[in-house]
Amino acid sequence: MSGTRWRLGLGITALLTAAALLPSPAHAEAAADYTITVDPSAEGAAIDDTMYGVFYEDINRAADGGLYAELVQNRSFEYSTADNASYTPLTSWTADGTAEVLDDAGRLNERNRNYLALGAGSSVANSGYNTGIRVEEGKKYDFSVWARAESGTTLTVTLRDAAGTLAKVREIAAEGEWRKYTATFTATRTSNRGRLAVATTAPAALDMVSLFPRDTYKGQSNGLRKDLAEKIEALSPGFLRFPGGCLVNTGSMEDYSEASGWQRERSYQWKDTIGPVEERATNANFWGYNQSYGLGYYEYFRFAEDIGAMPLPVVPALVTGCGQNKATDDDALLRRHIQDTLDLIEFANGPRTSEWGAKRAEMGHPKPFHLTHIGVGNEENLPREFMARFKEFRAAIESEYPDITVVSNSGPDDSGATFDTAWQLNREAGVDMVDEHYYNSPQWFLQNNDRYDSYDRNGPKVFLGEYASQGNAWKNALAEAAFMTGLERNADIVKLASYAPLLANEDYVQWSPDMIWFNNHASWGSANYEVQKLFMNNTGDRVVPSTATGTPAVSGPITGAVGLSTWATSAAYDDVRVTSADGETLLSDDFSGDASQWTHTGTGSWTVQDGAYVQTDTAAENTMVTAGDPAWKDYDLHVKATKKSGNEGFLIAFGVKDTGNYHWWNLGGWNNTQSAVEQASDGGKSTLLSKAGSIETGRAYDIDVKVRGRQVTLYLDGKEWGSFTDDKPAEPFRQIVTEDERTGELIVKVVNAQDTPARTAVDLGGAKAAPKARVTTLAADQDAVNTETDTPVTPVRSTFSGVADEFTYTFPANSVTFLRIRQR
Structure with missing residues (x-):
């Protein structure tokens, strides 16, 4: 059995079984759970420099309050209810004294219509984004404002937080028609909660109140x-x-x-x-x-x-x-x-x-x-x-x-x-x-x-x-x-x-x-x-053709309870029946009494009205109620559904395991423009089947779903709407090999998206490789999330010294690994 490449799954039982079959430790070292075979002489696709962008x-808020370095929010007083129902022209501003936003012939220009009229002795302060304006000790910040003012007007500009000033106060003499005025602050303290304030000694008009860090990307204005x-x-x-x-x-x-x-x-x-x-x-x-x-x-x-x-x-x-x-x-x-x-x-x-x-x-x-x-x-x-x-x-x-x-x-x-x-x-x-x-x-x-x-x-x-x-x-x-x-x-x-x-x-x-x-x-x-x-x-510059063994597929029938839901819609459901493939009634509910067989797992408001189960909240999304046994399989689901009002139609769920794992038939989704079967897996959805179509308000629809194994057939008003077989395996082990023509390196890229390591035999197909490879590995628990204070997903760089024409490498559980192998 020397040299045999085992095509086994990575469960503990499979590994132990494989070990028991091997006659000696030497043979155990030669065995592998996966194989990657590279053919460096074959022609692969060229990869353009622009492939990834x-x-x-x-x-x-990717621009203002984000990539755009401006620190003042609503700097030109243009916020409006047309942007957001909660907005006013003074959103993010606090006024002390007389302050009025105007849109009249006195504006700065036709594009920049609103401006602030500030009374004598009055001031306004801006709160910036998030918790406030961020400044760092010792760094410079460029202030500017367009102003129109009477002769002798002084604008006093301050940068402060609740603890006091963050920079030396600046005073600007302003007079005459619209003109841009500037000043520079050097922060004396670091703060995330700064406020920029402008006060005036006489009536003045202000627009485009701005504060920019001097230290922008590449120092650009x-x-x-x-x-x-x-x-x-x-x-x-x-x-x-x-x-x-x-x-x-x-x-x-x-x-x-x-x-x-x-x-x-x-x-x-x-x-x-x-x-x-x-x-x-x-x-x-x-x-x-x-x-x-x-x-x-x-x-x-x-x-x-x-x-x-x-x-x-x-x-x-x-x-x-x-x-x-x-x-x-x-x-x-x-x-x-x-x-x-x-x-x-x-x-x-x-x-x-x-x-x-x-x-x-x-x-x-x-x-x-x-x-x-x-x-x-x-x-x-x-x-x-x-x-x-x-x-x-x-x-x-x-x-x-x-x-x-x-x-x-x-x-x-x-x-x-x-x-x-x-x-x-x-x-x-x-x-x-x-x-x-x-x-x-x-x-x-x-x-x-x-x-x-x-x-x-x-x-x-x-x-x-x-x-x-x-x-x-x-x-x-x-x-x-x-x-x-x-x-x-x-x-x-x-x-x-x-x-x-x-x-x-x-x-x-x-x-x-x-x-x-x-x-x-x-x-x-x-x-x-x-x-x-x-x-x-x-x-890399070109794909080097390669193949890999796969993970044995694990399959079984679609199992789960049933569910009813809506999305920004009020709907009534009635005559729900679930029948097994051999004719046994698993669930029957005509809502002539209560809804005690149903569990409410989503949002919305469900009540029994006039012999139907009705969801009345037209703002709620995913209002799921469920009934039945998560172990159910091979069954027929019948529902009578009527849309009462709202944006969409019906959501008829089957194969419901829990709130994040189910299938549903989304009838009249996407603002009532199309219908689809979607599969939810750990809360994420993907579409299995889709057709254009809408649902009429006030019309009763007969909806039937037939589940057999992993085959599902859907009927609308007695006519077959569509069918699908949900049997495509989710392969956790994937690889690709590319070549970097500048360095002469093969780049072996392997993804192991499962909780156990992938011991892998790699055959470079006769390529003459240096014994050492540069390795970059990303590995973490599957639920790990990077945050401001904790980054569990961080690249780890190392060197692997066991490269040969044929070698074995164990790719960690839940990992992405790149090996850069220099060719001799």
Whole structure:
């Protein structure tokens, strides 16, 4: 049995059994639980330098209060109920005396409409973000304000916290029409709770009250917060996709105009974001706050250049996404947006003698930014309407700029009717590249390593612009790492890939998970960040073909109780029956009495009304009630359901093990636009089957679910709606081998996403390798999460001296390991 490679699972019983079968310790050393076989002579896919990048969107206060280094919140008094119902023009400000925000002919300019009228002897103080304004002892901070004041007016500017002053008080003599005034503070103490106050001796108008740390990223004016920018730079991203995301193509699409009044709820317009900061607009951010546009297109291009990344802007296609699902029929508006896109390319690439190239040069960058790719649209759920408009954008761009790659997209999901239609249209149109987005459970990522193996090698390339496994624990990052080995194996198809979202202020979270977390004084990389950084800094130039043994699949029937739920909807359920495959009644409830058979595990308000079980809270999400035995298998579930009011339809659950593990048929989901079967695994969801469709209010539906083993068939009003077999294994052991042509190293990348070590025989296929390898390992408990004060997921570097043509390496439990092996 010498040299035999055992294909065993990694349970303790299996290991003991294997040991018992071996005749001697020598043979035990030769045995391995996995094998990796490398073929260095075979041709693998080339990996572009730009394969891995970052996607930036102003979500979770990623810009103001985040990457944009401005320390004053609502610096130009533009906050409005259009941004957030709780906002006023004085949000984050405290006034002492007479202070009124005005919007009249006395404003600073047309874009910056609101300003503060401050009475004699009055003052205002700003609270910044999080707990306050962060200053560090000995560091300099640049203050500025635009003011209009009577002759002899003195503005007194202070920086303090509850314990006292944080810097020497500054007094500024102000007089006359609008003018910018500046001062510099040097902090005498460190504080996270600072307040910036401005007081006046006489009536004065103030606008654009600003405080910037002198120590920005690369010392740039109107610059970026240094620690956040440096964490992004440390990823070595090949591209920077910006500015979104849902905020790109949501809103009215209109611009400001006197004819239409003061338009605030509109899509992201790049021209609003360039030029002097005091002349830039603010906007109602899709994610429920105000965005100042102090961090605008010029700063994005400059940042991409600074970190060595390809800029990849995304412009609206005049079809809204992210649940809005509208398409404009205004041809003049479409023409203007197409021209704006051509102007954007000129702004990035045009000579300084061109109209928009001159504006770039005027801002401080006479040389072009070398734009090569541009995205049109984001997650549109109306694929035919989107494609009609995309073609017009592409034709105009290719006519003037034939070398620009115009990127399309496939909607918001990894599968389903919208996805399939979008891909069909993209193929028919001969699109160069399609932007895919999906957020799924860790199990989905472990199950779908082979996703791109079957993609058409002659069709459009893939830009995986947004993906994440619905959590920041180490188990999430492990699953993503396993999936990334499949991305690299298919580097001929997947040309670009970026985790999303990038940034999150811990006190202003609209979406989680996120790669980098921060507050006003610290930042830290998530477990997902460490995985992305490891892959992005060790990508290699080509794939070296390799194979590996797998983990024996463990399968069994779908088991679990049943459940009813709603999402932002009121619905009534009746005549619930569960019958075993042999006809035994397991559950029967017509709600003629109480609901004692049901357990309420979610939110919402459930009561028995008129012989039905009714959930009445139209704001509550996931209102799950469950009944039955978690051991149930092979059964038929019948439910009669009626939507009473709200945004969506019904959620009929089966295979319910607990609150985080179940299947449900989501009828009328996604704002009542489609239906799908979703599987929840440890709280994360992935879609197994999806179709377009909606649910009518007031109509009774007969819903039946037939579960046999892992095969499920679904019926709506007696007609088969769809079926699926949930039997795809979640493979915890994945690997890829690449070559770094500059160093001559093979990079063996192995993910072991299970609780036991993976003893592995590695066969380099005759490659002449040096005996020592540089090793980087990420390993932690699966539930470990990096925080500000504790980072259990941290790379450990070591040296392995046992490299040979054939050698054995034990990959730790729950680990990602990279071995860089120098070839001789």
